[in-house]
Amino acid sequence: MYIVLAPPSNGQRISAGGDAQAAFLPVDAAGAPTADAIVVPVAQLGETVRRMEQPGIRWVWDSTRSWYPGLLAAGISVERCHDVALNREILRHSPSSSATEYGSQLQSRPDEAEDANPARVLPPLAPSPLQESLFETTQPAAGADVVEVSAEFAAQQRAVRDSDRPAQLALLLAAESAGALIAAEMEHAGIPWRADLHNELLESQLGPRPRDGHRPAELERLAGELRTALDNPRFNPDSPQELLRALHRAGIEVSSTRSWELQRHNHPAIAPLLKYKKLSRLLTANGWTWLDIWVHDGRFRPEYVVGGSMSGRWASRGGGALQIPHQVRDAVRADTGYTLIVADAAQLEPRVLAVLGRDSALAAAGRGLDLYQGIADQGFGGDRAKAKVAMLGAMYGATTGESGRLMPQLTRTYPQAISVVETAARTGEAGGVVASFLGRGCPPPSERWLSAQQTSSAAEQQRADSLARSRGRFTRNFVVQATAAEWALCWLAELRRRLRANTADYASAHIIFFLHDEVMLHAPRELADQVSAMVTEAARAAAQLMFGEIPVEFPVNVVVVDSYADAK
DNA sequence: ACGCGTAGCGCG
DNA sequence: AAAGCGCGCTACGCGT
Numbered sequence: 001m002y003i004v005l006a007p008p009s010n011g012q013r014i015s016a017g018g019d020a021q022a023a024f025l026p027v028d029a030a031g032a033p034t035a036d037a038i039v040v041p042v043a044q045l046g047e048t049v050r051r052m053e054q055p056g057i058r059w060v061w062d063s064t065r066s067w068y069p070g071l072l073a074a075g076i077s078v079e080r081c082h083d084v085a086l087n088r089e090i091l092r093h094s095p096s097s098s099a100t101e102y103g104s105q106l107q108s109r110p111d112e113a114e115d116a117n118p119a120r121v122l123p124p125l126a127p128s129p130l131q132e133s134l135f136e137t138t139q140p141a142a143g144a145d146v147v148e149v150s151a152e153f154a155a156q157q158r159a160v161r162d163s164d165r166p167a168q169l170a171l172l173l174a175a176e177s178a179g180a181l182i183a184a185e186m187e188h189a190g191i192p193w194r195a196d197l198h199n200e201l202l203e204s205q206l207g208p209r210p211r212d213g214h215r216p217a218e219l220e221r222l223a224g225e226l227r228t229a230l231d232n233p234r235f236n237p238d239s240p241q242e243l244l245r246a247l248h249r250a251g252i253e254v255s256s257t258r259s260w261e262l263q264r265h266n267h268p269a270i271a272p273l274l275k276y277k278k279l280s281r282l283l284t285a286n287g288w289t290w291l292d293i294w295v296h297d298g299r300f301r302p303e304y305v306v307g308g309s310m311s312g313r314w315a316s317r318g319g320g321a322l323q324i325p326h327q328v329r330d331a332v333r334a335d336t337g338y339t340l341i342v343a344d345a346a347q348l349e350p351r352v353l354a355v356l357g358r359d360s361a362l363a364a365a366g367r368g369l370d371l372y373q374g375i376a377d378q379g380f381g382g383d384r385a386k387a388k389v390a391m392l393g394a395m396y397g398a399t400t401g402e403s404g405r406l407m408p409q410l411t412r413t414y415p416q417a418i419s420v421v422e423t424a425a426r427t428g429e430a431g432g433v434v435a436s437f438l439g440r441g442c443p444p445p446s447e448r449w450l451s452a453q454q455t456s457s458a459a460e461q462q463r464a465d466s467l468a469r470s471r472g473r474f475t476r477n478f479v480v481q482a483t484a485a486e487w488a489l490c491w492l493a494e495l496r497r498r499l500r501a502n503t504a505d506y507a508s509a510h511i512i513f514f515l516h517d518e519v520m521l522h523a524p525r526e527l528a529d530q531v532s533a534m535v536t537e538a539a540r541a542a543a544q545l546m547f548g549e550i551p552v553e554f555p556v557n558v559v560v561v562d563s564y565a566d567a568k
Numbered sequence: 569a570c571g572c573g574t575a576g577c578g579c580g
Numbered sequence: 581a582a583a584g585c586g587c588g589c590t591a592c593g594c595g596t
Binding site: 238239240241258260261263264281284285308309310311313314315316317318319320321322323389392393395396397398399400401402403404473474476477478480481485516 | 581582583584585586587588589590591592593
């Protein structure tokens with residue numbers, strides 16, 4: 001059932017030498033050993049995993065990142081895992097497990113995620129034995145040996161069992177661990193990236209690649225134009241402070257140099273300035289330097305951080321993988337004979353809100369493919385833009401502007417749904433915690449926040465109220481964003497399961513990108529239709545898995561393209 | 569020399 | 581038209 005994979009404990013080492021070793025300990029669902037541990041040199045790690053891997057086996061390890069990349073490099077993939085470190089962070093914050101022994105222990109221990117330097121509070125750790133050979137890893141296995149990992153696994157299983165909502169929590173932990181496997185597999189596959197096309201794109205907009213430290217021709221030309229228009233021969237448009245002063249001298253009264261604020265003014269300098277900012281952004285964020293660093297052998301390989309944000313959304317490190325501008329997406333091309341399958345969930349967050357509030361009116365609005373149009377038809381005279389602004393405002397906590405004004409209409413039409421976010425906001429403002437549908441909890445208020453609320457002076461009160469409202473907006477958004485994130489995780493996991501169900505046929509079809517509510521696959525052209533159907537079917541299955549039979553639909557848009565730019 | 573906060577903008 | 585959530589990255593400019 002479960003096999004714990006970790007460095008051996010001291011008594012288990014097969015020789016006194018310094019050779020890196022790995023221990024395999026079969027345990028039952030409660031974490032109790034069912035056989036003796038097997039210890040092998042890491043050189044035999046891959047073949048041992050390959051031999052033991054079989055349907056139904058779940059690998060238990062401290063972190064997927066310390067084991068799985070090496071296995072993938074050796075051509076081995078596994079069906080399921082239990083990522084102890086990821087599950088630890090969920091159980092640390094989940095209100096459902098806070099009363100359990102493990103949950104309360106964790107809350108009194110420092111949070112690795114918040115404490116940048118665990119070495120400060122924990123004894124220094126020996127370097128992981130897995131740093132060598134096959135297993136180069138960025139993150140040591142935290143030093144936990146097989147006895148410690150299996151003990152913590154057992155504690156986590158008990159915490160789920162003793163929690164308020166064992167079924168939901170178990171699903172959340174399984175989905176998070178599946179996400180960890182998928183992230184490692186995506187890093188292994190990489191995003192197919194045509195450096196030649198990217199370079200052409202840069203040259204057509206910026207001119208030829210300049211020598212280091214020089215502006216590309218087009219930026220230089222625009223800078224000259226700006227100096228003339230602002231009658232300011234030597235200013236540097238890359239410095240916001242200088243730019244702001246130059247704009248003021250030219251009589252353009254702006255409080256910042258943000259593009260949207262500049263756009264509202266009429267001056268000959270505005271057009272070249274906006275163009276300069278756009279191109280300058282392209283150059284600095286996704287220019288030639290970016291290509292040199294991040295694209296090798298036709299692949300962009302960023303690092304994904306599963307559970308990297310409190311809501312359970314992923315984060316990424318390196319190359320800005322979750323911010324690939326539309327401007328450069330044409331460089332993402334399927335290999336010859338392959339195709340890109342790009343899918344995104346349609347209006348995921350408001351649909352999630354409909355479930356959270358059991359709001360049949362909102363569910364009815366989403367009966368078609370376009371939820372916002374449905375809302376528009378029910379309460380906004382068919383004006384889709386208004387409906388969208390109102391709904392986003394409700395989920396983000398807008399109080400002013402157009403969405404603030406439209407809120408009352410939304411509250412009248414969907415009282416059930418709106419009360420979910422309003423209640424979450426009130427809870428947060430009062431210093432409470434909220435949770436997603438499956439039980440991921442938001443962090444408690446910081447010490448600083450709490451002490452600010454204690455104030456009695458009138459001058460400080462305003463600041464305290466502002467902080468309280470800010471936390472209210474966070475918790476308001478958290479319930480929706482976190483539930484949407486776990487739907488997306490279930491969607492990914494269901495998709496992966498379908499791809500693996502017939503490994504022989506789908507071995508060359510890979511998930512290569514995931515962005516909150518969007519997924520991209522790279523697959524042989526002849527499999528495009530079957531894979532597209534899997535994506536759609538996985539979305540239906542994810543909703544069923546999380547929510548059971550509900551009258552809310554979760555449609556996905558799926559397109560088959562050669563270039564990511566054609567996916568919209 | 570390096571670390572850090574801020575401004576600005578990219579994505580959802 | 582331009583506020584209100586979650587992230588990462590770059591350059592600037594200040595501090596040490």
